[in-house]
Amino acid sequence: MTTLFALCDCNNFYASCERVFDPSLNGKPVVVLSNNDGCVIARSNEAKALGIPMGEPYFKIRNLVENGRISAYSSNYVLYGDMSDRVMQTLSLFTPNVEVYSIDECFLDLGDFYDIDLFSYAWEIKRTVQQWTGIPVSLGVAPTKALSKVANRLAKKSTKANGVLVLTDPYHIQKALEATKIEDVWGIGGQYAKFLKKRSINTALDFSKLSENWVKQNMTIVGVRLLKELRGESCLELDEVAPPKKNICTSRSFGKKVNTFDELQESTASYAAKCARKLRQQKSCACLITVFIHTNRFSENDKQYYNSKTICMPVATNSDIELIHYASIALKEIYRDGYWYKKSGVIVSEIVPDNMIQLDLLDTLDRDKHARLMGVIDGLTDRFGRSKVRVATQGIDNTWMLRSDFKSPCYTTRIDEIQKVYVR
DNA sequence: TCTGGGGTCCTAGGACCC
């Protein structure tokens, strides 16, 4: 059986989202900053052309921003998430089988579409997404997922392809593999790239000629799957329904240096509540909770400290109140006076479906009551926005909160913001 | 010289992704 996949990838996604709502940015350099406005995580083509690398710390480009040479935005995940949904919904009109691979990427299973004009079809997809959502996308079409990644990358890079590349005949596949450097192959990270280049394996084509045994020995079974995929043998299926997450993590760097227990406790409580909400959204509960804190690893003057503590809770839970309770216990154990803290986080793990909870005979908590309360809190959060209702431990003024100085409005999801757009 | 041999579970750590 022959397989056929398309990988659709939004171009410079976060920067493109900002542009949809402010067309005056078209043709101009735009960057989007990480949480805390720390570094660059998305760049428009014009920003790339200025030589701004991915991950560039903001302070290094501050001058360009202040002189108006670049527009910089704080990341606005609510907006990007909503735009992502629109793109994915549009894509799912073209085939019922899609895998939302990340916020800006989607695999489409084109199954046995070999008898249609793939090139025209791919272009129709691209045009439709652009027209309906305002987001420019690139498409790579090929017999396996790994090859569709290769095709997508070349589609974006080549001015001739201009955003669409269909890679189905062996000759073109060879040429594409030859044109793809080993470090640009999906699944080859920094370590493997170094290892392979030392052995004169410089391109995807070189890699595809290696023996299965050698790859298995040196790169585990993961490498073997990639090898087969690049040779055109499909090993990676389309995962249409995202499996429930096995770990959920909420962590942030602070907007300022923090040294008191109370500030750490507020932030940790907020992250625990956020994890609880994520658990409820996927209808599951966690047995373990981990809290970690650390100082600023870039600061040479400050004393460094990292620690984490994991607590096994008596009964799996997804309640804000309980998770905050155990997070506080864990934090107390690892907190040390006399350090400047930069970041804290909460991870919940050992996740089980919420209808399969192992009860504890000595459990005294009224779990039904908790569940109803959380339902009410979720309802209020949905209606009035995040953090309008919260457990007291989470604090009120939250001076530790992250910095986000250049955030665009949540155009698509907030009534007041939507009105602003209409008024304009 | 030589120290049973499996099986299973768990954890830490390494690799990768966007």
Add this chain to the structure above:
DNA sequence: TCTGGGGTCCTAGGACCC
């Protein structure tokens, strides 16, 4: 002054059991 956040999978090795 200023350097993101959130995930997955795989393997090796130790503990433990019979």
